Amino acid sequence: MLLDISYLFLQQYWWIIISVLAGALVFLLFVQGGQTLIYTLGKSEIERTMIVNALGRKWEFTFSTLVTFGGAFFASFPLFYATSFGGAYWVWMAILFCFIVQAVSYEFRSKPNNFLGKRTYDAFLFFNGALGPFLLGVIVATLFTGSQFSVNAMNLSRWETPYYGLEALLNIQNLALGFAILFLSRTLGILFLINSLEGDDLIKRARKRLWYEAGLFLVFFLFFLIRLLFVEGYAYDRETGLVFMEANKYLKNILQMPLNTLILLIAVVLVLWGLFVSLFKNSTRGIWFAGSGTFLTVFSLFLLAGFNQTAFYPSSFDLQSSLTIENSSSSYYTLKVMAVVSLMIPFVIAYIWYTWKLISNKKISEEEINSETHVY
C-alpha cells in the first residue's frame, strides 16, 4: 500500500470497474439474444445445432460476468447490494431463476435420457434469453428512475412496497430500457451468429432478421435516452451529503462530463457502423463494432448514473435514503485491497481474448459440428 490515494478516488475507481463489468455483461448478452432466435433462424435440426453450439461455447462468459458483477457490487458498494437484492426481491429472483435453467440446458439438451426432453431445455434457453436481458434492463433503468426504499440510521434498508421490485415494471422508462436491452441482445446475437456460422441460407435469414431487431432496439433505446435528458434527476451535495431533485440532471451530466459524452458518441457511432456494415456491406465483422459500441454505451450510461454528484440508486420514497457512490461504498481499506485485486482484470481479459481466438478461429459449419466430439 504505497500509494496515497483519496477515498473519493477509490469510490470513483470502483464505480468505473462496476461500469466496465456492466458494459461487458450487456455485450455478452448476445448469448441470451441468440438463444431467443434458435427456432426463428434455425430451420433445420442441423442449423439449430450449429446455433446452439456457437452460443454454447460462450455462455459461461456471460454467466461468470454476471456473477462477478454481483460480487464486485457486494464488495465495493455493499449498501446497494443489501438494498437492491434484499428489496427488489422478485425481480432479482426472476433473473436468477432464468440463469439457473440456462446453466444446465446446453449440457443436458442433447444428452440421451435427459428427463425433461430437448424441447424443454430449448424452452429454458428461450426463457433465459428473453427474460434475462429484459429484467436486467429494467433494473438498470431504476438507477435513473428510482425505487421505493428507506435506509435507517443503522444503514439497514427496507423496501417500502409490497411488490418487492415488481412495481418497477409499471414505469414506462424502465420498460423502455428493458425492451431496448432485449432487442439489443437479439441484435448482437444475430451479429455474433453471422460472424460464427457458415451456411448461406442461414446467414441470409439472419441479415434479414437484423432489420427488425436493430430497428426495435433503436426505437426503444432512443425513447429512453431522449426522455432521460428531460427528466428531473437525483443530485447530491458533496459537503452535506443531502440529496435533492434537479431539473435535467442527466442532460447536465452530459454537458458537464465531456469525456464521457465523447465516449457515448463514439459508442453510438460504433453500434450504428456495426449495423451498417452488416446490413449493407455483407460484412461478418459487425459484432466487433456493435459489440464494442455496446460496451462503451453501457459504460458511459453507468458513469452518467453515478458520477458528477448523482445518486446512482435513488429512493423515490425517501430522498435522503438514496444511495450515492460516497454513502454506500465499502471502507477505504477494503476498496484499496480490492483495487490491488482489480489489477488482475487486464490479465483475465488477455487470456480470455487469447483462448477465444483459438477456439473460434474456424467457423461452425455442418462439417465442423460432425467432427466435434463434444456437441450440445
Added chain:
Amino acid sequence: MIENVDMSLVDWSRAQFALTALYHWLFVPLTLGLSFIIAIMESIYVRTGDEFWKKTTKFWMNIFGINFAIGVATGIILEFEFGTNWSNYSWFVGDIFGAPLAIEGIMAFFLESTFIAVMFFGWNKVSKKFHLLSTWLVAVGSNLSAIWILVANAWMQNPVGMKFNPDTARNEMVNFWEVLLSPTAVNKFLHTVSQGYVLAALVVIGISSWYLIKNRNLMFAKKSIIVAAAFGLVAAVNMIGSGDNSARDVARTQPMKFAAMEALYEGRENAPLVAVGTLSGKEQAEYRKKDFIFKIEIPSALSYMVHLSPDGFIPGIMDLIDGNEERGILSFSEKADRGAVAIETLRELKEAKGKDEPRYTELRQKFDDPDWVENYFQYFGYGYYKGMNPISIIPSVSLSFYSFHLMVGLGFLFIIFLAVVLFFSVDNKLHNKKWLLRLGIIMVPLAYIATEAGWIVAEVGRQPWVIQDMLPTVAAVSQINVSSVQITFWLFALLFTALLIAELKIMFKQIKTGPKEGGN
C-alpha cells in the same frame, strides 16, 4: 430486542439457504476432485501418447461436464442469496465478506469458464500441451474458487481482521491477510477440498467397480481405480489431519458448537470422546438436555484432542450458559447484559450525532478503547438476547452430534477402504474381489452423506449465530414478507429436484454406455 422479528420469516429464509446450499454441495465436491483426476489422466496420455488414456480422460471429462453444469446452476443463487435473504447481514459485514466473493469471480470463475471451453472444444484446435495446460487450469480454477468462498465462510465462524465502525454501523476490514490466513480458513479449505478429492476418488472407484462386476471395460476400470485410489488415499490422509485441526479450532473459537458436537453438557477435565452413542429422544426442560441411551467412550481422548494433554478442561453446554468462574467463562446472562450495553451505546451515539457533539465524541471513543471493546463490544450479538431464555443460544444438539459422528466415522471408513482398494489393485487382484467391488458402489452414496453431514455440523452447530457472537441469524434477515420466501423456497425445491433427477438419469445413461461409445 428481537421480539419483533417474524420467526417464520427467519425459519423460511434459513430453510431456503439450507436447501440451496445442500443442493449445491451435491455437485461441487465431485468437481473439485474429478478435475484433478482427469488432469492426472490427461498428463499420462500426453506423456505416453497412449490413446487408451485419451479415451479414459474423455469419459471422466464428460461426467465432469454434466456435473459442472448443475454445480454452476445451483451456485449462482447462493451468491445472490446473501443479498436477497440476508440483506442486514450484507450491510453489517459486507465490507469484509464481499471481497472474497468478488475475488472469487475475478480470479477463479473466469479461469474456470475460459479453460473449460478449451478443455471440451479444443481437442482438435490447440496443441496437446496447451490442452493439458487448460485441463490443469480448470482444476486450479475450481479449487481457487473454493478457497475464496471458504475464506468467507470461515470468517463467519471466526471473525478476525476487522473493526467495528459506529459511524457506518458495520464491521470494516483492517487486515486482509488475517482474514485470508486465519487458521479457521486454512483448515476449512484443506479439509473441504481434500474431502472433495476423496469423494471424487470414491465416485470413480464406484463407477469402475460396477464395470468390473459387469465384466466389461476391464482395462479402463482397473486403470481408473489405480489413479483414483492413489489420489484419494493421499487426500484422505490430509482430510483426517485437517479435520483434526478444524475440530481443535472449533473448540477454541466456537465452544458451544464443540460441546453440541459431543453432546457434552457438563464440562470436565479428562473429557472422554464419545466414539459411538445414541441420544435419548426425550428432551429435558433445562438446557434441552438429552441423555445418552448408550455410548462407547475413549477415556480422556477429547481433552487430549483439544489440549494435547489428558487433563485439559472442555467446557460443556451448562458451563457456557451458567458461566464457570473458575475457568473464566462468563455466563450467558452476563454476556447478554454486556452486549446490550454495546447496542445501547451505539444507539445513543447515533442519537447524539449532529445534536450533542461532546456526548457523541465521548461515546465514539469507547469503540476505540480496546478494554471496552473486549469487555462489552465483543458480546454485541448476545445483547439481542437480553432477557430471553438461554436455551435460545443452544444449537440443535442431536443434529450436531449425529452429523459430526457420522462424518468422522465415514471418514475413517473411507481411508481404510481406499488403502485396501489400492493394495489389491496394484497387485491386479481386484477383479475377483466381488465383495470389495460391491462395497465400492455402496461407498458412493456414503461419500455424499458424509460431505453433507460435514456442512450440517458446521452450519447448524454455529446457530444462533450468522457471525459468531456478533450477529444472530434473526437479526441478519431481509425484511420481506414471508410468503415471498415460501414461494421461492418451493420453486427452488421443485426446480432443483427436477434438475437433480435429470442429472442422475443422464449420468447413469452415460455410465451404462461406457467409455467406448459415450464420453466423447
